[in-house]
Amino acid sequence: MKLNYALTFVLALGTLVANAQDKNKLRDNVAHQTMMTVSGHQSQQEAIANFAKSYELDENSTFQEYRTTTDKLGNTHSRYQQYFNGIKVQFGVMIVHNKQGSVSLINGELYNPKTINTVPSLSKEVGLQRAIEHTNANAYLWEDASQAALMGYSKPVGELVIFPDVNKGIVHLAYMYDVYSTSPISRNEVYVDAHSGDILFKNPIIKHADRLISNNEISAKAKELENTLNSALVEGTADTRYSGTRPIETTPEGSEFILLDTTRGDGIVTYNCEGFNAYQDLHFSDNDNAWTAAEYDNDEKDNGALDAHWGAEVTYDFWQDIFNRNSFDDEGAQIISYVHYDDADEPLFLDTGYDNAFWNGSVMTYGDGNTFDILTAADVCGHEIGHAVCTFTADLAYQNQSGGMNEGYSDIWGACVEHFGRTGSIDGAIDPNVWLIGEDLNSPPLRSMSDPNSRNDPDTYLGDNWVSTGDEGTCVPDATTNDYCGVHTNSGVLNHWFYILTEGAADTNNAPTPDTYDVAGIGMVKSAEIAYLAERDYLTPNATYFDARNATIAVASSIYCANSPEVISVTNAWYAVNVGEEFAEAADDVSLMSITNNTEVGCDAGTFSPQIVVSNGGTNMLGDVDISFSVNGAATTTVTETVNLGTCESTTLTLDIGSLTRGANVLNVDVTTTNDGRPENNTGTVLVVVNDAAEVDVVNTFDTVEESLISYNDGVISSLWERGVAQGTLLSDAVAGGSDVYGTNLDGNHPDGTIAYLVSQCYDLSSVENAILKFDMAFDLEENWDIMYMQYTTDGGSTWQTLGTASDANWYNNDRLPDGTDCFNCIGSQWTGEGEDAHSGGGLNATMHEYSYSLSAFDNDGSAETSMVFRFVFQSDAAVNEEGVIVDNFVVEADQIVLATTNNEFKGLSIYPNPTNTIVNISGQDLKDAKVSVIDLSGRVISNNASVFNGNVLQVNMEQLASGSYFLVIENENYRSVKQVIRK
Structure with a gap:
């Protein structure tokens, strides 16, 4: 049920x-x-x-x-x-x-703390003392300077945060402290109420898993411990304890070889703690790089270190090869492993062995085991580093259902890493032992993904062995009494969902009212991708199992289609574990997958013929599709196309829009079919900007309609920018000389939360030199919160770059970047500041000043751009608005030069992208009947009439050409131009 x-x-x-x-x-x-x-x-x-x-x-x-x-x-x-x-x-x-x-x-x-007192009653020092008293440890890592330095750790000072108690729906002002104790071992983010001193929550960075598997929250890359840029890397062979003979990467050091791999990210290194309860940078070493069982399968279990090193390597390779993820943080973070770690401060021969493995927020730590064998198996390594991946993606809170999914995801990645490491891929048949967690270390295993009930874990939400959480019950998360509301136990629901999705299953679950299900498996390649993208792109810290269902269905629908076998299996696998209903088929459904996103700032109106992609998301054959489209809310045109598509098949259709007027145009498209079962996927909208050419040395005073510029807000046709007389208290017509200007609301304050663009016309700089951009501007902006900057494009608006930096003379006045406190919108180069503040050039910011920027990099002395466009970018934050910005007298000044060109060149010609490795686009005037020939540097004609006219641009496919420079000869009856293009 x-x-x-x-x-x-x-x-x-x-x-x-x-x-x-x-x-x-x-x-x-x-x-x-x-x-x-x-x-x-x-x-x-x-x-x-x-x-x-x-x-x-x-x-x-x-x-x-x-x-x-x-x-x-x-x-x-x-x-x-x-x-x-x-x-x-x-x-x-x-x-x-x-x-x-x-x-x-x-x-x-999101959380609403609008009634909270944000001024703390307690100092950070008092808060830390409360956190220490609550931890009640015998020793702390910050008390040992050398050990703390190895971990990149220091005594916590406390971060002031707003902490929501999601079980009670109450928000608190709190201090967060990273408290790392060494006796007993623990590391927690401790949240202390900044008014009452109460302990609100402990989020474990070191997470113990029934004495076997512990997990992590990573907040920083491990510090680099080896300078190995010039070291020679060698491949060795290792007789591992659990995975047979495997290749490993090592590094020579003197006459020995050590477990140090510099081929992966910032490196992988494995150290020997020798049974001490302290980290030490002691290398394992071998004299011939053949790490044999005869040498390392000893009483100290040294061959377990070979598993740790190889396991870290294959974990890195899994994330890199399968998902193109560069280490757990996707930035190449170094993976450091410490083997033979013991938590007891006594000689090894007197100790029973440390029955744990964990990530401490910086490094992997492996004990030699007591109940278990040495804890360096591949699925343990994949599980632990999987928690690091979680921290850098969804960062699932370690409590309630989200904590269960945190553990469940690590089980998933442990299984994937084990299968990948032992077979070289995640395709093909899967050894049943892959679905057991910790099976190499002990019998019976710690958990089972294929049969969670066999290890007293739930395989069904609210079913047998389910531990009530704060999400659907009254449990208050606690480390000692309820395992943060059953995070290790309830992980069985997610890892069993993944097993069913991968392998397929038919059975009846043990929900309060049982359901019978039949799920077709889709294999680990697809199931792992769907699970990962949901974790990376959709889930938030306190997500529930139903959130995970929504996320995985959304991912599968985007990769395949809404009625695909993959979506059906994802949905029904959740049904099998009692989360949501069975998949409900739509017999008839058409989906608008995409519209040509042609937001180019073209330099002539031309005709616009966008392409749309439609897909059949229903089970019936899709025959006729009705397509309705309109521009700028004008009359709607409806056409009918016969597509004859099977389930999940798609096709591309071309719309005949016709000519577009100069300015920002919005194209709306709607598709439908008879008895369409999912109308929510039928619509789409794109913004299309059409521009025209301007003349160098002509000042645009904005005084007439003919001098209007294109303006629009981020993604929409409506515009904050207005042309007229400034009437603000500070930015008044007096400072503008009474003439018309462009401003962000001319008679009041600008709105909050807005990005607005003011776009210049197109400038041909190919036949000028000493080009310089000038304009007058005054502004009144909340400093470091509301900003203004300028961008340019040379490829018709496909890409935009920031023009200039704060170090350029007579240009930006601010170089701030976001720092977590303010300047959240800052890009490192911007204008910002109150109108009443002093201006560096004299007067105030609200007084008109001329700004100028050299364009020599783009004129004939530089890249000789033929179609350059500029735009002002205004961006306001979510609070506190002021009068904004006014600009006037926009001009590009330059010296004209005589170029050796013919009189029949195409006007406004633009080539982009250049360099390219696929398609190069050619835009400009009068191109419709032109053809393009491709010629190499020796003058040999590679191709005649190599172009295809698409919309208002010519397109030349360079994909089959070798890398190098080529000439494009563009010609028709009236014009001829030659342009150089580089094939990457």
Whole structure:
């Protein structure tokens, strides 16, 4: 029996499912995350603002982007951290999903601390003492300077944060301390209420797993311990304890070889603790690089160190080869292992052996075992480093259901690493032992992914052996009494879901009301990808199992299609573990997969013929598709296309839009079919900007309609920029001389949370020299929060670059970058500051000053750009608005020169991208009947008429050509131009 889950979708500007106070609290049997589908053509800032409104957040809540990933379809997923009055909100994470440059979905968990007192009553020193008293250890790592230095650790000073108690729905002002004790061993993030001194939560960095497997939260790369840039690397052979004879990378040191690998990321190194309860940089060594069983299968279990070294290498290779992830942090972090570690301060021969392995936040640590054998098996290594990956992706909180998934994900990665390490791939048949956790160390194993009940773990949500959590019960997470509400036990639900999805299964579960299921396995290649992308791109710290269901279905739908066998299996595998309903097929469904994202700032209107991709998401054959489209909200045109697509098949269709006017144009497209079962996937929108040419040395005063520029807000046609007389208190018409200007709201303050562009016309700099850009500007901006800067494009708007730096004379006045406190929008080069502040050139910021920038890098003395466009970028944060910016008298001044050119050159010609390794685009005037020949440097004609006219550009495919320089001869009856292009 399935609980009546309700996926929390908030339609843009639609009805909310819960008030803000409720959203601070985990609610029974529903997703904790909010998901908002973005309809229409909203900018990213507008979509973020609407998502924040669903939590009733005010202007004191701000968001800082801290990580962006891109999937193989080109969609981006950007994570934002929530701040309140500049204080980090723990767990406050929002993920913005962009498809084709437009926001399609936002999900996350935010918290509303608007009633909280953000001035602490306790000092950091008092708070630390409370954390130490609560830890109640005999010794702390900061008391041993040498050991602390090895770990890159120092005594905690405390970070002021806002901490939400998700079980009670209450937020607290708190100090967070990273407390590392060495007797007994523990490392926790301890949260202390900054007013009462109460201990709110302990988040374990070292996570013990029933005395066998411990896990991590990584906050920094391990410090580099070896300078090996010039060392010679050698491949050795190792007779490992658990995985047979394996190749390992080592490094010669004198006449010996040591377990140091510098071929992977920042390196992999394995050290020997010799049974002490301290870390020491003592290498294992061998004289001939053949690490044999005769030498290392000894009473000290030294061959276990070979497993640790090889296991770290194959774990790195798994993440690199399968997911192109460079170590656990995706930045090449060094993986350091310490073997023969003991927590007892006594001689090894008197000790029973340390029955644990853990990641301590910096390094891997392996004990020799007592109940278990030495804890260096491949799945242990993959499991532990999997927790590091979690920290740098979803960062699942170690409590309740999210903690169970934290453990479950590490079991998944342990199994994948074991299978990958022993077979060289994650394809093909899987040894049944792969689905056992710790089977090499002990019999019976610690856990079973194929049969969790056999190890007293649940294989079904709310089924046999399920430990009640704060998500659906009243459990209060605690380390000693309930294992943070059953994180190790409840991991069985996620790891069993992964097993069923991979291998397939048919059975009846043990839910309160049992369900019979039949799931077709999709193999580990697909199941691992779906699980990883959900963890990386969708899950937030306090996600529940139902959030994981939503995330994996979203991933599978994006990779395959909504009615694909993969989506069916993902959905039904969750049904098998009692999370959500069975897959419900749609007999008829058409999905709009993409629209040509042609946001180019072209330099002539031309015709626009975008392409759309439609897919059949239904079980029936898709025959006729009705396509409706409109530009700028004008009359809708509807055409019918016969596509004849089978399930999950797709096709590309071309729309005949016709000519577009100069300016920012919004194209809306809707597709449908008879009895369409999923209308939510039928619409799409793109922004298309069409420009024209400007003349050098002509000052644009903005006084007439003919001198108007193109302006639009981020992703939408509406514009903050206005042309007219400035009437603000500071930015008034008096400072502008009474003439028309462009401004960000001419008679009041600018809005919050807005990115707005003011785009120049196109400038041909190929026949001028000593070019310089000039304009007048005055501004009144909240310093370090609201900013203005300038960008340029030379490829028709495909890419934009920042123009200049703060070190350039008479240019930007600020070089700040975000630091977690303020300047969240800063890019390192910008204008910002109050209008009343003194200007470096005299007067105030609100007084008109001329700004200038040399364009010599782009004129005939530089790259001789034929179509260069500039744009002002204004960006405001979520709170405190002021009068903004006004600009006037825009001009590109230059000296004309005589070039050896013919009189019949194409006008406004632009070649991009250049260099290229695939398609090169050619835009300009009068190109429709032109042909292009490709000629190499020797003058040999490689291809005649090599171009295809697509929309308003010529396209030449360079993919089959060798790397090097070529000439493109572009000609028709009236014009002829020659352009050089580089094939990468």
